[in-house]
Amino acid sequence: MGKSLKIVAAFAAVAFMAVSCGVVSFTGRKQMLLFSDSEIMALSDQSYAEFMSTATVSKDAAATKMVREVGTKMVAALESYLNKNGQSGALKGLNWEFKLVNSDQVNAFCMPSGKIVFYEGIMKYADTPDYIAVVMGHEMAHAIAKHGNERMSQQSVMNLIGSAAGEIIGEKKGAVAQNLFNIGFAVGSQAGVLLPYSRKHEYEADKIGMYIMDIAGYDVNAAPAFWEKMMDGKTAGKSDFLSTHPSDEKRIAALKEAIRTKPEL
Numbered sequence: 001m002g003k004s005l006k007i008v009a010a011f012a013a014v015a016f017m018a019v020s021c022g023v024v025s026f027t028g029r030k031q032m033l034l035f036s037d038s039e040i041m042a043l044s045d046q047s048y049a050e051f052m053s054t055a056t057v058s059k060d061a062a063a064t065k066m067v068r069e070v071g072t073k074m075v076a077a078l079e080s081y082l083n084k085n086g087q088s089g090a091l092k093g094l095n096w097e098f099k100l101v102n103s104d105q106v107n108a109f110c111m112p113s114g115k116i117v118f119y120e121g122i123m124k125y126a127d128t129p130d131y132i133a134v135v136m137g138h139e140m141a142h143a144i145a146k147h148g149n150e151r152m153s154q155q156s157v158m159n160l161i162g163s164a165a166g167e168i169i170g171e172k173k174g175a176v177a178q179n180l181f182n183i184g185f186a187v188g189s190q191a192g193v194l195l196p197y198s199r200k201h202e203y204e205a206d207k208i209g210m211y212i213m214d215i216a217g218y219d220v221n222a223a224p225a226f227w228e229k230m231m232d233g234k235t236a237g238k239s240d241f242l243s244t245h246p247s248d249e250k251r252i253a254a255l256k257e258a259i260r261t262k263p264e265l
């Protein structure tokens with residue numbers, strides 16, 4: 001099949017799928033979502049259960065409590081903010097949970113269903129509630145903005161253009177969704193390697209995360225300070241968090257600019 005024909009086939013296939021055009025809370029950005037919330041949540045819960053079955057929950061009671069308290073406070077503040085602003089549907093299907101696991105890895109992640117996991121290694125940097133709120137807000141933002149679904153959707157269209165048109169539609173769709181999800185959220189595997197988000201998603205998660213910090217009463221200036229701290233730490237040792245959340249001066253500058261221009265929330 002010629003390239004233009006493949007593209008036509010891709011568009012036809014996309015039209016077949018339940019294409020929905022989402023709008024990201026806070027930024028208003030439009031996004032293409034080819035998978036339903038229920039598909040994403042089911043995959044997410046399955047992958048999270050696999051991860052937790054191999055992980056060891058932290059024995060550090062104080063740090064565990066701090067992670068849970070910050071998460072609970074941020075979710076409560078976000079829910080009340082969205083309800084007040086007529087966007088209560090934005091958190092539909094999300095089932096938040098906050099865990100601290102025993103691992104020296106400097107890492108944290110959030111499943112698309114709202115399951116947030118901190119590794120003990122990141123607590124070296126996230127050693128105050130404000131710093132925890134930076135990581136928490138950023139991770140929550142990936143879930144709220146449906147970055148996982150969007151990334152899978154973009155990838156499935158790319159696959160479609162690059163290969164046989166039938167693969168992502170019809171009965172194979174479930175298997176394809178599973179496959180794409182596993183590539184993006186391979187947290188069940190020992191390596192715990194997560195595919196990095198795109199720069200656009202990272203910037204958006206920084207901004208939304210900072211907004212949630214503000215709504216919940218945390219110091220938003222802790223956000224750029226945290227990333228600077230992480231970058232300093234990177235020279236001292238390996239940070240897995242930075243490999244999935246690439247950080248640099250540009251990103252920190254964008255975050256500072258977002259703070260400067262932040263609307264009253």
Ligand SMILES: [Zn+2]
Pocket residue numbers: 138142197201202205244245
């Ligand atoms: Zn991120």
